[in-house]
Structures are given as C-alpha cells and as structure tokens.
Amino acid sequence: MTLALACRPNPICDTSVAYLKIAGIFVKDIKSSLSDCANVKSINEVGHFMGKKMITEYVKDDEVL
Numbered sequence: 001m002t003l004a005l006a007c008r009p010n011p012i013c014d015t016s017v018a019y020l021k022i023a024g025i026f027v028k029d030i031k032s033s034l035s036d037c038a039n040v041k042s043i044n045e046v047g048h049f050m051g052k053k054m055i056t057e058y059v060k061d062d063e064v065l
Helices: 034-048
Strands: 019-022 053-056
Touching: 019 034, 034 053
Parallel strands: 019 053
Antiparallel strands: none
C-alpha cells in the first residue's frame, strides 16, 4: 500500500481543504498494531501542523480516540 502525500500539487497544502480524513484501514487495528498507531499519530500530527481538522473512520470508543 502506498500513501502519497508528497505529490505536487500537495493537497494537504491546499488552503481550500479544511479537513483531512484518515482511512479506516489505518484505524481499525490501532489497538493491536504499533505500526498502525504510529501511522495515525503521524498523519494526525502533520494535518494539525498544516492547520487542518481531522476526520477518522472506525473510532468506536474513547481509547481509540
């Protein structure tokens, strides 16, 4: 699987984009997968650094949130 965030033009830097969505495939096993947890944390941190609001699929409880 490839996550292409470094493409030009960069959609994350687009000022008309207010929200970024983290796909559920990264979130669904977050409690049992350290790599999924690290990916979600990294994507979330970059999104917030860029001033975007985050939407995430598969958040089913406060522990995942």
